[in-house]
Amino acid sequence: MTGSAASRSSAPATAPDPAHALLADGTTILIRPGEPADHDAVLHLYEDMSPEHLRLRFFVASHRSAEQAAARVSGRAVPFGSQSLRDGSGYRALLAEHEGHLIGIAEYETTNDGSTDTGVVTADIALAVNDHWHHRGIGTLLLEHLVSAARAAGITAFTADALAENHEVLRVFADLGLSTARRFEGTEVRCVVQLTQTDAYLTSVDFRGRTADVASLRPLLRPESVVVVGAGRKPGSVGRAVLRNLCTGGFTGRLFAVNPNAATVLGVHTHPDVASLPQVPELAVLAVPAAQVPAAAEECGKLGVAALVTVSAGLDADQARALLDICRAHGMRLAGPNCLGLANAEPDVRLDATFAAAHPHPGTAGVAVQSGGVGIALLSGLARLGVGVSSFVSLGDKYDVSGNDMLQWWECDGRTDLALLHLESFGNPRAFARTARRVTRKMPILTVDAGRTDAGRAAAASHTSAAATPTMTRQALFRQAGITATRSVGELLESAALMHSQPLPAGNRVAVVTNAGGAGVLTADACTEAGLSLPPLGTDLIDDVLAVLPQGATATNPVDATAAVSEEQLRACVRLLAASGRVDAVLVALVPTAVAAATGDALVRSLTHTPDRRRDRPVVAVLLDQDLPVRLLPAEDGTVPAYADPQAAAHALDHAAARTRWLARPPGTVPELDGIDAPRAHATVEAYLDQHPEGGWLGPRECAELLDAYGIRQLAWAWAETEDDAVLAAERLKGPDGLVVLKAHWPGLLHKSQEHALHLDLRGDAQVRAAYRDFDVRFGHLMTGVVVQPLAPAASNSSPASSRTRSSAPWCFSGTAAPRPKCSPTTRPAWHRSPTTTSTN
Structure with missing residues (x-):
């Protein structure tokens, strides 16, 4: 009973609605209020307990105690003690179910000891979990929900009596993160749990939720076996494309296919239906017509499949509701529907369950998108840059798995160092912001600010069936959570290239170096318009820079190194500026000229072959003659981003400087505002x-x-x-x-x-x-x-x-x-x- 858990849906604490939640191992359960009709189920729960666990629960192994506990839930019996209130609001029971079977119960009842005059309201609590479900977080999860409901009802403390030998339940109370006092009285322990919400409690809840969420995603992103339901024989069909990518991508697990009209598809032996599979696959990819999706999902759930990817589109409201209800009832995590699929490029997984034309390039960027088209563009761009992806999920209509889930996965997967998102809507902005604020201190989170106009929001609603979050709300969320919001996929890739390859600038001071005065003017304009500054370099630094440059150079900022600059001279100039402490970044704009003392490749080499260059200042190149908008140049100590347009480079530097400013803010800072009532x-x-x-x-x-x-x-x-x-x-x-x-x-x-x-x-x-x-x-x-x-x-x-x-x-x-x-x-x-x-x- 000491495992962790987290809720997957929200319910008002004052009147708890049924809520699906995750246990520590990723299993989905249902938590709901107790009802009079639950009498027999509660009685059965207690009757199935071993005599030892029954004794720990009731202090005696008594059938009569079990009957009274079941009757209390149904409202037929006396409460915990003679001092209890039975006014309709003083008692509450929450039940935990798995696939319709009761596996745990937590209940409280307020005590009438006269303490309400002091503003202190206490409640006695009781907790029981099925013998076969111990150590999976059910007790902790039930208590979290019970605490939430009790606080909303004005209760300030829980009291509980336990046998001193009942170490498991005592550990559950201690691990909640709430202030708990114990008083030993012979063989019993009196526990008093204060319900005041503290940072420690919020941290504990958040950690338990994160652990549970990541565990639930493992069958989705690291499955040991996959089945494609709807693997067609016809070239061009979605199911066939998914199966082809799984085969050619080198998936390391077992692969199955379901097609009632074929013996094999792409060399993979097929089965007529899910029930005929020789083993239970962890992940199922549904590529069937919308009308068949609920039935296929139900087959998978009954067989024991742990996760679904539904690439099918066009589900109506009834089909959508049925799909989600089936996934919750059977505890399956769901990606989609109406999505491109998902991929995990880790070498020991090599899962490509998408119908994209090319396999994702292995790397360290995590990608989650609502639009499959945007996903394809990001995968292509990251492959071109050489960054690659760790895992990719097309969220589609986002019925279950969300951007919040993926941030928590990347935070813990041990591989991802850059997160790229394309989200048009947020199911729970508060939860997303809380997760993003934590994750972005570990890695940059970049997104495309999609749906900035009425037309964009209308388009988003038409293809994801979810209303786009209002622009003002979304942008405020991004700023407060430390997310880098760009205005296009191209700008996102340009910023990602810099943050992936270079240290963050300490501020917004930039030194511009060029071998052509006109390029320097364009670059200076771009920096200023982007919010960066070009500070004076100072007399001493100017003298040092001019000493290493050819005759006729100027060093005011921009630094015009002239067309006669050599590879070694440019390298020395950049080194001096980066090490000076006068600027936070160096932006080098180069153009090919007929009179250059060094070839264009040699000048670029001055930026990439600098083993003694200080790495605490970013160096960025603008190569006005290059074809690609951005690329990463191989260097001796990593890579250097090179842009075709100075505006792109300036915007990338500005985003990086903004991230530096956000990281400098202490975590959890709440500004003191005047005039707020x-x-x-x-x-x-x-x-x-x-x-x-x-x-x-x-x-x-x-x-x-x-x-x-x-x-x-x-x-x-x-x-x-x-x-x-x-x-x-x-x-x-x-x-x-x-x-x-x-x-x-x-x-x-x-x-x-x-x-x-x-x-x-x-x-x-x-x-x-x-x-x-x-x-x-x-x-x-x-x-x-x-x-x-x-x-x-x-x-x-x-x-x-x-x-x-x-x-x-x-x-x-x-x-x-x-x-x-x-x-x-x-x-x-x-x-x-x-x-x-x-x-x-």
Whole structure:
């Protein structure tokens, strides 16, 4: 009972819903509240326990004790003790099931000892696990969920009595990570577990979750046997392509194929169905029509398959729900559906279960993508760079296995040193951010910031069947988690090349060296535009640099080494700059010239053959004549990135410098913010939900209150419910140009421009009155009032036309910007949520 576990789905702590969770060995179980109908199952659980374990649980090996425990779950019996409360809220039982069989139970009941007056509420707890399921983390997992529910119910401490010889249950309490006190009384031990959430507890929960998650992924990414279900004979079929890649990729395990209409496919003996396989494969690749996916998954689950990759696309809602339910019921991890497949290039695995045209090049970059096309582009780019991949997963519609799972796998696989992601949506942004903040301190995490526009988000929803995360939310998540977010696949590969091959720059100071003045100008512009600085080098460093360069060179920054520079002179110049401490990186821009003292290859060799070059400063090349956007030049002590465009090099350096700044922040830093009134914000949300229990979108006045509570500046505005009020407000709020804006409002209105509920460029009383009357005529049966604001000034980079179609007013009021904050019953207790029931998505 001392193993670890982690939840795979989230449930409100105040009323626990069934939640699938992972045990320490990766087994999936179901945790759910106990019900009256569970009486017989609970009784059977206790009756199956050995006399010794029954004695440790009840202090006596008594059948009567088992009957009372079962009756308590069903609400038929007296509670733990005579001082217990039976008011409907003081008792809770959580059950653990595996494939419909009860394997564990944890329960608490509050005690009525008068301590509630001091704000201390305690509860007695009891825990039991099936004899055959000990040491797999069930007890710990049940207690984590019970702690979460108890804290939400206002309980501050658990108490438990155990026999002193019951070392296993005492170790479970001690390993939780919560403050636990013990008092020995003869042969018994009284344990008091404080439920105050501490860093130690969160760390323990996180570690247990990570261990369980990684264990559950082993059959998916390091299987010892694989079956392709739907391995077709027809060339060009997806199943056949997957089987071909498994065969030609050198998979080291056993390989099977299912095809009821063929004896062999690509030399692999086939079987008519999954049940006919000679052994249970660990991994199944489903490449069958969408309508057949649930039945094929059910066959695999009944046989005992541990993981699925579903490359099939086009599942409707019922088929999708059935697939996920089947995987959870049988404890199978699922990649996809609607995906390219997955691969593990480790030499002792060599798994290529994709239908890509080429095998992944072995290496050290972990890749997870939602788009198969982006995945193919990244695999090709990494192979061209020579970086290669450790493992690759196409997440597709991401029903189960997610980017969060893959980050935890790469953190522990002992091979990956660079993580590349392409995610269009996040099942649980909070869990993803928590994992990314930890993993990115070990390795760079780079992503493509996909879905930045309405068109991009719509396209993402059309091919992954999941709504893309709003741009502002996603970008804030990336910044806070230390993820390097790029704007294209090309920029991602360019940044990955630098971070893979060079040390991080200590800052953003760059020295530019060139053999052609024009190239230096372009490179200096690119660096400045990217946010880098070109500092003066100082008189002493200038003298030293000029001393090693040919006559006519300049050393201001950029350093113009002239077309006459030799290989040795350029090498000495770069060495001096890198070792000077005046700059954080050296960017060398080279062009071939007819008068060069050294050939182009020789000048490049000055950057790559420098055995005494200090490695604590990155050196980057820009070769304006090269064909590839980026490549890694072999060097004596590694590789040097070379870019065809100075802008690409500058952006890569800027991303690297940003990573340095993020790493310099102490882990867990929470900034102290002035002017924040969180209780006021909570009260605003609570007041809204009290009046609208079903949830909904906040109105303008509630939005203003919420923004004000967090010190977020707002453009001046007024609320008007009559034409005269609107005129008075417009006179008071009009800007220097005398122009105002009127925005109609009614509950549920999100996009005012789409409803034509917005009037701009209003000047004078007459126009304000006309605008209000127009709203009243069209929306009078709906409208509750109007928002009056001065016309926002045009942004400096906007045209006059665009300034009249969008407002810089706070986003909760603007008719053309993002929708207002939404409050719902599920988001209401967000600041109370326990980390023990977070999804791995």
